Amino acid sequence: MATFGTLLLLWILTWNETGIGEAALAWLQRISMFDHFDGFAAGLVALSDVTYFVSLIVFASAATLAALGARAWRRRSKASTLVGLAGLLAVMVFADALANRWNVALDFTPEGRHGLSSHARRLLERVEEPVEVTAFVRSGHPGNRETAALLERLREASPQIRTRLLDLHRHPSVAKEYGVDTFGAVVVATERGRRILGSAREAFVVGAIRELTRDPPVIGLASPPRPPGMLAGAPAGSRRLDRLAQALEIAGNRVRPVSLDGPVPEDVDALIVGAPDFAWTPERIAELDAWLGRGGRVLALADPLAGPDLAAWLARHGIAPQGDVVLDPDNRIAAGEAVSFGVTAADPEASAPPGAIAASLDRPVIVSRAASLEVNDDAVVLLETGPASWATRDFARAARGFAGPDPTTDRVGRRVIAAAREWQPRREGLQGAAEAAQAVPRTARLVVIGDSDLASDAFLDFLSNRDFVENALLWLVGEEDLMGIRPRDREVGRKQLFISAGEAWTALLLGVVVLPGASAAIAIALLLRRRFAR
Amino acid sequence: MSWRAALACWGGALLLAVAYVLSGPAEVEQAPLPRSPAAVASPGLPAYEVVRERIAAVEARRGDDVVRWTPAGAGWRIEAPPGAAIPAGVLDALVEQLVDGAVNERLDDARLSEQELGLARPSFTLRVEQVDGEAVTLVIGERTPTATALYGRVEETGTVFVAGLSLLTYADLLFAALR
Numbered sequence: 001m002a003t004f005g006t007l008l009l010l011w012i013l014t015w016n017e018t019g020i021g022e023a024a025l026a027w028l029q030r031i032s033m034f035d036h037f038d039g040f041a042a043g044l045v046a047l048s049d050v051t052y053f054v055s056l057i058v059f060a061s062a063a064t065l066a067a068l069g070a071r072a073w074r075r076r077s078k079a080s081t082l083v084g085l086a087g088l089l090a091v092m093v094f095a096d097a098l099a100n101r102w103n104v105a106l107d108f109t110p111e112g113r114h115g116l117s118s119h120a121r122r123l124l125e126r127v128e129e130p131v132e133v134t135a136f137v138r139s140g141h142p143g144n145r146e147t148a149a150l151l152e153r154l155r156e157a158s159p160q161i162r163t164r165l166l167d168l169h170r171h172p173s174v175a176k177e178y179g180v181d182t183f184g185a186v187v188v189a190t191e192r193g194r195r196i197l198g199s200a201r202e203a204f205v206v207g208a209i210r211e212l213t214r215d216p217p218v219i220g221l222a223s224p225p226r227p228p229g230m231l232a233g234a235p236a237g238s239r240r241l242d243r244l245a246q247a248l249e250i251a252g253n254r255v256r257p258v259s260l261d262g263p264v265p266e267d268v269d270a271l272i273v274g275a276p277d278f279a280w281t282p283e284r285i286a287e288l289d290a291w292l293g294r295g296g297r298v299l300a301l302a303d304p305l306a307g308p309d310l311a312a313w314l315a316r317h318g319i320a321p322q323g324d325v326v327l328d329p330d331n332r333i334a335a336g337e338a339v340s341f342g343v344t345a346a347d348p349e350a351s352a353p354p355g356a357i358a359a360s361l362d363r364p365v366i367v368s369r370a371a372s373l374e375v376n377d378d379a380v381v382l383l384e385t386g387p388a389s390w391a392t393r394d395f396a397r398a399a400r401g402f403a404g405p406d407p408t409t410d411r412v413g414r415r416v417i418a419a420a421r422e423w424q425p426r427r428e429g430l431q432g433a434a435e436a437a438q439a440v441p442r443t444a445r446l447v448v449i450g451d452s453d454l455a456s457d458a459f460l461d462f463l464s465n466r467d468f469v470e471n472a473l474l475w476l477v478g479e480e481d482l483m484g485i486r487p488r489d490r491e492v493g494r495k496q497l498f499i500s501a502g503e504a505w506t507a508l509l510l511g512v513v514v515l516p517g518a519s520a521a522i523a524i525a526l527l528l529r530r531r532f533a534r
Numbered sequence: 535m536s537w538r539a540a541l542a543c544w545g546g547a548l549l550l551a552v553a554y555v556l557s558g559p560a561e562v563e564q565a566p567l568p569r570s571p572a573a574v575a576s577p578g579l580p581a582y583e584v585v586r587e588r589i590a591a592v593e594a595r596r597g598d599d600v601v602r603w604t605p606a607g608a609g610w611r612i613e614a615p616p617g618a619a620i621p622a623g624v625l626d627a628l629v630e631q632l633v634d635g636a637v638n639e640r641l642d643d644a645r646l647s648e649q650e651l652g653l654a655r656p657s658f659t660l661r662v663e664q665v666d667g668e669a670v671t672l673v674i675g676e677r678t679p680t681a682t683a684l685y686g687r688v689e690e691t692g693t694v695f696v697a698g699l700s701l702l703t704y705a706d707l708l709f710a711a712l713r
Contacts, residue, residue, distance in 0.1 A: 066535055077535070084535040087543025094550035101557060136679075139639075168679050169696050170641055173650040175679035182680060 043109035118484030210252030220258035274301030295442030301452035318376035334504035338401035354420035370451035652676025
């Protein structure tokens, strides 16, 4: 019981982390089994964690041997055992201290998640001009190690990048030159200019490098006029696109609202349409159409609530939202709404764009109340649901959950959730060779997603949602070479956990039937063996 | 467990302890910039030592303004300028700052330029004379880039340090009382 109690205590020691002081928490984390196990769960094998578990196993084994021999203890051996175990504890303490001081970690995740993200590596490999990254820290701060590691990764990724880690107090003139007045600030500088960042996070630094080494793409967001500084609408609540706008800015884009009450500004490289509170009128559709005809690039979030005008316009361009809602029983989120599910790449092997927009993702995209799409032959399907999915126009029945399809009215089978299309627009009124000669120099590109929730504030950080939207925009603006996976604000498996209904059922089967069944079978086998052995 | 095994355990612990001490702290501070390399910080070491009970006199100087005061019983007696009406609380607070907690961090780096720390043209100086005849003179320069602390130097040892901003606050009150 004492062993069980000790192990349980070591496991749950830091669970109430908010109720413990910072200093005490740091020490408890050193002896917490849960905190040392965390890295393994995330695919990171660190020397400090390995040392902890090896020490624990050695000590527990020695203590067990001592306990088994306790019946035969004489007074002398009792004393030597206690002294020896105390020595073993001291070995554990110093081994842990050394391992923490000289900790090294190996990243065993397939995507190298604990190093630079694939998106960052692609960007940095293509940097062709000198970049200087300076981090201003406070000597002795525990976070310096992480900052230094990030700077090292940047240097390793590109010979063009020089990094400096400076103590802010010791370099007041450098800080003054850069206008830095806070610990933890990072300055990214190139010949084009410089950016001061609040903290040394990969997404910020890489976004600034992109902005300062390439011409930053301008992403328009079709939204009604609103006060300066606000990009997406207030009335839509959690379906707002504020976080998307913020993420795009961090990634090195310029984001600006576009009202569509006049021509789309010439400097806009790609336009996002389908914000939940944007009212479509024939005039706005005409402006959008005119822009696409000039080689515009559009990302349409066309969920069932987007309205018939936008759906009809998209249908004219080869990708038609069906005004229905899709359900996927196999991939619906366990304990979630029936209309929320994970959807994956239609062609996971696609290496060329636009197929690579979805194929480069490592997790499903979470959609909710998504409409299915019908696509022309020349369109590329990006996201597709599972074989058991179905689409219905009976929204009330879909929302009830656990309802099955009605074969007379619903369409059963894989449904397209996102697709892309590229074509060469022609100038109107020209025919034949003259038409070819007068073709618009830039191709028109269109990505349609049958859902706007996936890009909304509530859903953007889930699994691969942000990567999918940003990859789609990279293809639209012609920077497909940068498509990949970005660091997540909410790490999968730690700060967000999704399992599908199918996975939940498998886990239930394993936990409730298979494991107890196997234990019972072994017990019965042992019982029978003993009985027959007599 | 035999005594030999127990001894082996303690021997192992001793070896690891020696390795830990010899390996020193893992230093992450880097200094790739040739013009101003960062040095090791010593936040735990005092830059100077002033004990309140051993103070014989304190002198604060800013430009032409000089204030000098000495202990008198539980309080202070202002020697200069004669007749100055400076609240005793301000003198107390300033001395408390000198004795307790004025220094946040020592910057043991001779290559730090006096110019950039504002020590070439100090904001003010504080001289503490002690009963044994020793004196400590603090030269206070500019605010740090975060504007939450001040650079300073101990005149006698050349040690550069970062002090809390309260030192400036009480010094401002002290010199304002002369007006």
